[in-house]
Amino acid sequence: MFWQKDIETIGRKALEELQLKRLKQTVRQAYKNIPFYKEYFSKLNIKPNDITSLKDIRNLPFTTREDLRDNYPFGMLAVSKEHIVRLHTSSGTTGKPKAIFFSKKDVDRAAELIARCLIMTGIKKDDVLQNMMTYGLFTGALVMHYGAEKVGVLVIPAGPGNTKRQIALMQDFKTTTLHLTPSYALYLASIMGNEGIVPKRDLSLRRAYLGSEPYSEETRDKIEKFFGIDVYNSYGLSEMNGPGVAFECAEKNGMHLWEDNFIMEIIDPDTDEKVPEGEKGELVLTTLCREAMPILRYRTRDIVMIIPGKCKCGRTHRRISRIIGRSDDMIIIRGVNIFPQQIERVLMGIKAVAQNYQIVLEAFDKITVRVEISKDLFDGKVEHLVNLQNEISEKLRSEILVKPKVELLEPGTLPVTEGKATRVIDKRTL
């Protein structure tokens, strides 16, 4: 089944021609309307007309998350404010988020891409999708919501959490499809196990879309077996609309990246050079159809590889592997992007905390922050230490939106390594 068969199965040559046409448009639009790009182009001594083939994209500058942050809030906007209808933000490293704007057309295009994704997995109008991603400033839930509505699926905007209610919704409305993070899927499985719910017997589930966090093939197997469903991998990032950038088809062997909407490059994050097809590297994306906020050569920091060869489903858009790693130290909890520097900034703003700290991630979104207390400020009072623990955990919650457990340690307990200390210990087996 296809949503837009012509474009989904377009020949490579025609696709590349379309890409070039749209790339030229995008570059012109960015150069004309976004001072950041105009300055950048001038510095590199390039003009939009210099783009004559797809290969020329390599002469264009990269856009990094720091660029988006530096131009917060309106600096990357290519249209006047009357043309924007939605704002999403994504967390940043220094307190300032990244602002992502959508025009009406952008909202619709993002929904079209989701519609392609859902139809690709066999969804039909009589399906019921329980959307368990976070509604709000993050793109995860809303973009999926609009796409599913476009298909005509009944959407239950459940959001994450309140697991018992989630299960009741699944039972009462005969939910067939879930959209959630892998860690929440695992948590849901454990709760259902405790409650004696056997999904195959008690529920109507047929499939789940898992995204927002990296996870392994083993985790997919585990979730598929427990729920008795097909799990499809979903890739997206707020800067590129959110979900719907790349998605698995029924073959479940890599995610088709919609190349009529994005140009993908896989580069070596250290040398910035293109890696041979089939080798892993950092995914770099250029938007081709975005009106409000075109972005050129965005460094996603996600390490993936292109899966060579044609897909049996007939789609010609190339597939990327699941995320193999990150070329930075960002961590993802409950779909929320967190940088260790955010945690560090909060900790270093608290007097009674010494220099060293560690972040430990465990299953089911448990985050523990281990901090060494300052020797000089220790006064022997248990009450003061308990207050300190609460203060740290509350301040971190308002910065990273997740409330961590805080462990107080004696100074000198954590390993001090030369150069870059190991700040994050990830014990999750996703």
Place this chain on the structure above:
Amino acid sequence: MEQLKQISIFSENKPGRLKKITKVLAEEGVNILAINIASSNGFGVLKFIVDKCELAYQKLKQKGFTVSLNEVLAIELVDKPGGLCEVATILSKKRINIENAYVLILESRKKAFLIVDTNDIEKAKKILKHENLRFYTTKKTLKRKIV
């Protein structure tokens, strides 16, 4: 009222910490007269009354422990039923808040003191001065036979 100081040491809750701390004291020939451990949310604060307080404090500090020194009240308890109640009644009447308390026994049960840790020691001392309480002094021997 003579000054009695208590040593507090911060410690994570894990095996071997008490041994490490007391080894330092043993090596320095410091005698422990009373000990109290308060633990909460994964950590503990160990409190000691020792004979050579200043020495113990300096040595622990040198060895890298997170340690602090503060004055506490040491109120003599009568070794009979109701002994603690008498003292508690006075503290309550005078609105002295006890943050932490434990017992120091000297001369193998001949003398017992209630160690009281309170947030404003000077105020507490002033308030309790004229009460019918006996406080610890160094004139009473600090030699202690092992109970």
